Amino acid sequence: MKSLRLLxxxxxxxxxxxxxxxxxxxxxxAVFPHLAQGSFADPFSAVWPTLxxxxxxxxxxxxxxxxxxxxxxxxxVGGALGAVRGLFHVxxxxxxxxxxxxxFLVPPYLAALGWMLLLQTGGYAQQLTGMDxxxxxxxxxxxxxxxxxxxxxxxYFAVSRALATTGxxxxxxxxxxxxxxxxxxARVTLPLALPAFAxxxxxxxxxxxxxxxxxAALGARAGFSVLVxxxxxxxxxxxxxxxxxxxxxxxxxxxALFAFVLQHRLxxxxxxETQTGKPIASPPRELGRWKxxxxxxxxxxxxxxxxxxxxxxxxxxxxxxxxGGLSLANLTxxxxxxxxxxxAEGLEALATSLSLALGTSxxxxxxxxxxxxxxxxxxxxxxxxxxxxxxxxxxxxxxxVGVGLILAxxxxxxxxxxxNTWGILLLSYSCLLLPYPVRYTSAALRQTAASLxxxxxxxxxxxxxxxxxxxxxxxxxxxxxxxxxxxAIASRxxxxxxxxxxxxxxxxxxxxxxxxxxxxxxxxMAMGVVSMAVSGTLxxxxxxxxxxxxxxx
Numbered sequence: 066m067k068s069l070r071l072l073x074x075x076x077x078x079x080x081x082x083x084x085x086x087x088x089x090x091x092x093x094x095a096v097f098p099h100l101a102q103g104s105f106a107d108p109f110s111a112v113w114p115t116l117x118x119x120x121x122x123x124x125x126x127x128x129x130x131x132x133x134x135x136x137x138x139x140x141x142v143g144g145a146l147g148a149v150r151g152l153f154h155v156x157x158x159x160x161x162x163x164x165x166x167x168x169f170l171v172p173p174y175l176a177a178l179g180w181m182l183l184l185q186t187g188g189y190a191q192q193l194t195g196m197d198x199x200x201x202x203x204x205x206x207x208x209x210x211x212x213x214x215x216x217x218x219x220x221y222f223a224v225s226r227a228l229a230t231t232g233x234x235x236x237x238x239x240x241x242x243x244x245x246x247x248x249x250x251a252r253v254t255l256p257l258a259l260p261a262f263a264x265x266x267x268x269x270x271x272x273x274x275x276x277x278x279x280x281a282a283l284g285a286r287a288g289f290s291v292l293v294x295x296x297x298x299x300x301x302x303x304x305x306x307x308x309x310x311x312x313x314x315x316x317x318x319x320x321a322l323f324a325f326v327l328q329h330r331l332x333x334x335x336x337x338e339t340q341t342g343k344p345i346a347s348p349p350r351e352l353g354r355w356k357x358x359x360x361x362x363x364x365x366x367x368x369x370x371x372x373x374x375x376x377x378x379x380x381x382x383x384x385x386x387x388x389g390g391l392s393l394a395n396l397t398x399x400x401x402x403x404x405x406x407x408x409a410e411g412l413e414a415l416a417t418s419l420s421l422a423l424g425t426s427x428x429x430x431x432x433x434x435x436x437x438x439x440x441x442x443x444x445x446x447x448x449x450x451x452x453x454x455x456x457x458x459x460x461x462x463x464x465x466v467g468v469g470l471i472l473a474x475x476x477x478x479x480x481x482x483x484x485n486t487w488g489i490l491l492l493s494y495s496c497l498l499l500p501y502p503v504r505y506t507s508a509a510l511r512q513t514a515a516s517l518x519x520x521x522x523x524x525x526x527x528x529x530x531x532x533x534x535x536x537x538x539x540x541x542x543x544x545x546x547x548x549x550x551x552x553a554i555a556s557r558x559x560x561x562x563x564x565x566x567x568x569x570x571x572x573x574x575x576x577x578x579x580x581x582x583x584x585x586x587x588x589x590m591a592m593g594v595v596s597m598a599v600s601g602t603l604x605x606x607x608x609x610x611x612x613x614x615x616x617x618x
Contacts, residue, residue, distance in 0.1 A: 174278025
């Protein structure tokens with residue numbers, strides 16, 4: 066029992082190190098510009114010069130334009146396809162779902178680089194069709210196009226699942242009572258799906274303003290800068306501007322937090338309930354004469370979102386040279402041989418990424434379970450604090466976490482510091498991805514009856530044993546699913562890796578990014594292919610092992 070009493074304290078201490086410390090130092094550096102020199106002099110003196118600088122307003126405006134444009138794009142693509150998928154019987158529906166899931170396995174920066182090779186002057190599209198879309202790609206519409214195709218599955222799956230749950234039965238009732246098809250949809254079906262739709266759009270907006278890879282790859286050549294690329298530049302380019310980077314980080318965090326709070330208010334305050342008694346199965350309708358048009362829409366989006374970037378990535382990975390074009394004579398596996406050769410730099414980068422992803426899964430799994438248990442199952446003090454700290458990273462852009470970790474741990478008074486070691490990367494990944502196991506495990510714990518633990522305690526089991534032998538096995542499927550997501554995202558994370566990786570340490574994302582900067586594009590794409598194959602295989606094996614465990618339980 067004494068050990069359980071220590072759990073909230075240990076959890077708060079861990080959250081303070083992983084979450085609160087970097088956030089606090091971003092705020093401190095923004096207020097005290099000389100903090101890095103150990104001085105608290107001239108508070109707030111850098112705030113107005115940074116905010117009033119000629120470049121700041123365009124950065125904020127560009128960030129908002131990009132976020133709103135991508136959100137609208139995902140609403141059109143994901144909303145339309147999701148509505149059709151949720152309400153109608155779409156031939157090959159599971160295949161389309163899989164096609165729209167694949168972009169999540171392709172890191173956004175890798176997809177952006179693939180589109181560059183496909184559409185730029187002399188790219189694969191021009192070789193195959195004569196189309197030169199370079200001018201379009203390196204512009205705001207081109208950037209929005211690429212990011213929309215990366216993010217729209219968030220809206221698609223939210224809308225399709227929401228509409229599939231409600232079905233069309235209630236709208237049919239409205240039709241029976243005289244409502245037109247459009248009125249039934251607008252007054253019955255749409256309100257039931259609106260909370261999920263609005264929340265997914267706000268999530269798409271947040272993901273767009275936080276994304277670094279696509280704006281850095283495409284926006285830079287278009288002269289279109291946003292907050293996240295400017296913050297990274299203030300650390301990467303001399304002279305380094307710590308106060309300016311911190312202040313812009315606060316601005317970006319405020320934008321993300323605003324969207325996050327708005328999303329929760331919409332989800333909490335716009336609930337619709339159906340009073341229908343026992344649920345009745347509502348099979349989806351047939352598409353009828355619209356079947357061909359619907360299939361064309363699904364196929365066209367799958368071609369753009371999945372096939373096109375994957376084709377570009379694979380074509381580059383198996384081409385000897387870019388100038389050789391798409392030809393059998395240019396086909397080679399030399400990039401993979403060089404990548405996986407003994408002692409090769411790429412192999413070390415792959416091992417580093419997989420090790421960090423595994424370590425992040427373990428750290429967030431343990432800490433996420435403790436946070437969820439303290440919030441859901443305990444009546445201890447500090448539950449609200451633990452809940453808030455554990456979910457705060459969900460609203461924090463990765464660049465803000467990276468800036469905070471640099472400011473927090475690159476100070477001389479620490480006796481021991483993870484800065485300039487792989488440990489700083491583990492901290493950054495754990496901070497960013499902690500909300501996934503917390504959310505999944507909390508949901509599972511709320512579905513677990515408290516009487517099970519109580520029964521174990523009555524029969525003499527200590528509280529720690531009940532937690533380990535009763536609660537943990539019950540939530541393990543949900544926790545395992547969240548850790549697979551953590552592993553997949555951690556193995557491809559870019560922006561904090563670029564900011565925090567110590568000299569001589571490379572992850573997969575850093576390796577690919579630097580190969581493009583150095584002109585070794587084929588080897589960079591080969592690394593992308595190997596990384597996606599390894600991550601996908603490990604996730605598939607973990608999923609199958611989890612399924613077998615559930616079936617034998």
